[in-house]
Amino acid sequence: TALAGIWQELLGVERVGRHDNFFELGGHSLLAVQLSSRLSQAVGVELPLATLFARPVLADLAESITEQLRRAGPKDLPAIVAVSRGEPLVLSFAQQRLWFLTQLDEGSTNYHMPLALRLRGALDRVAWQRSLDRLFARHEALRSVFVAPEGQPGVEVLPADAGLPVTKHDLRDRPDAEATLLDLCREEANAPFDLSRGPLIRGRLIRLSDDEHVFLLTQHHIVSDGWSMGLLMRELSSLYRAFVAGQDDPLPPLAIQYPDYAAWQRQWLSGERLQSQAQYWRETLSGAPARLALPTDRPRPLQQSFAGASVPVVIDAALTGGLKRLSRKHGTTLFMTVLAAWAAVLSRLSGQDDVVVGVPSANRGRREIEELIGFFVNTLALRLDLAGTPSVSELLERTRRTALAAQEHQDLPFEQVVEIVKPPRALDHTPLFQVMLAWQNETVGSLDLPGLRVEAAGEGFDQVKFDLELDLGEDGEEIVGSLHYATAVFDEATIERQRGYLLALLRAMVADSGQPVGRIELLSAEERGYLLDDLNRTAAPYPSDLCIHELFEAQVRKASDAVALVHDDERLSYGELNARANRLAHHLIGLGVRPDQPVAICLERSPAMVV
Known part of the structure; x- marks a missing residue:
């Protein structure tokens, strides 16, 4: 009963059946983590993700959980409780690492999270500002600043009534409005934050006409992440709808705040638990290649450049449907299946059968923190093994084991993993991995505002943290996203070819899961003809009658x-x-x-x- 109730809550459905299957219910890694955290609270059982994937039918899973309860009884997990605001507040592990990185590059905008929206319609500017101020008051993470009077950083929280700073511009009736808008966007993008003074979130409301505005919102990553952006959008929608209608704040109060989580995390991730996670990553990444030797269009600069661009990626409905069937058959999520294909492409391009791919993890395994804005996200280094000419089926199984094991040990912050593994360090590339795969599980919301049509106003993707960043997610019946790349080393044509290789490999995996991955043809007929025929047309006249x-x-x-x-x-x-x-x-x-x-x-x- 508890299991069915949790499923209903997570999926937003009226009922689930005993024989419903996790994979047929749209199962993905984030859903599995949420199920595990809710079960821990509901019945006192820690559910290893491997158990869920081994027994995906609800009745079988319930039987396994019941047997675990009979053997060991329920366990009480330490609750996240509010800490005194009269004592110094600590940074979370993630905040601490990002604070340190910002000290190395003061004034940098590499860790900014920009949002640009075009609002068409009658905007209630008073309700809009009131909604932003309420969000600012509601989440202490947004009001946090980071001071270090003696070199050791600590957290201070700005007053709740300080209000979210919004600079207003009126460009009505200006002939150069669009040019000025671009200048304001650049000015906003290039303005650094002062972590010790804050606020670390700010906005600009640019009025183009009576019924058209552009809103720019910039946050520093140290107080927010991708999941938080989705929360912010949803809560902003609820607040604005209520305030426009003359109603009060409709959002329920928060039981805890981000500083409470930071204090709990430092207590919880210690002792035996810390040692266990550290040992896992030490053993898993020992001897991993320091660099993925991808062929580049230009020599790598001596210091890593963050300049980037992107090409769109669309996996059509027919191929997406085939990938879902393939995933169900082999007990993997769509993410795991695409990860296996991406690792195979990278292996073919680099000539390496040992490939490490970075994967962002929401790191919200506790129910109490799902509604909090803050910097929770962690990065997992997944080491994929392509040695020994595995078949598609075998590679999917290897990828599943790797992904589940990493999720089970996701609490240790990435920077601590780097310090434990101690890979060779250089300024021209990131440690452990240089390629990332991010899978969006519908965590980013959209604004639903009465009387307004909202659309993204940003153009392009001009910053990257890694050489390649594949960013995908389900959109209806398709998988869509972008392949972002470092322009310092790659040309657009090269990235378009890599996108083609990925799609070719995915189609081949769906067609035959028994074939060796290494023998799948990646080249299009056009590229194969160019490489074999065009480049080999080297005939030149010479005295052929002589030896x-x-x-x-x-x-x-x-x-x-x-x-x-x-x-x-x-x-x-x-x-x-x-x-x-x-x-x-x-x-x-x-x-x-x-x-x-x-x-x-x-x-x-x-x-x-x-x-």
């Missing part, structure tokens, strides 16, 4: 002193090489060798071999 030694002697007569051969520090001219070859020829003739008679040689690569 090769006669052509060589003609070159000797033409340029006897020109360098013909270089080996280490030794150089031979055409004349010298010809003289040595003639001496050897006369020696062989003296031994009885005649024209067209083969003579074996046994030599290392050297000038003597060429002679």
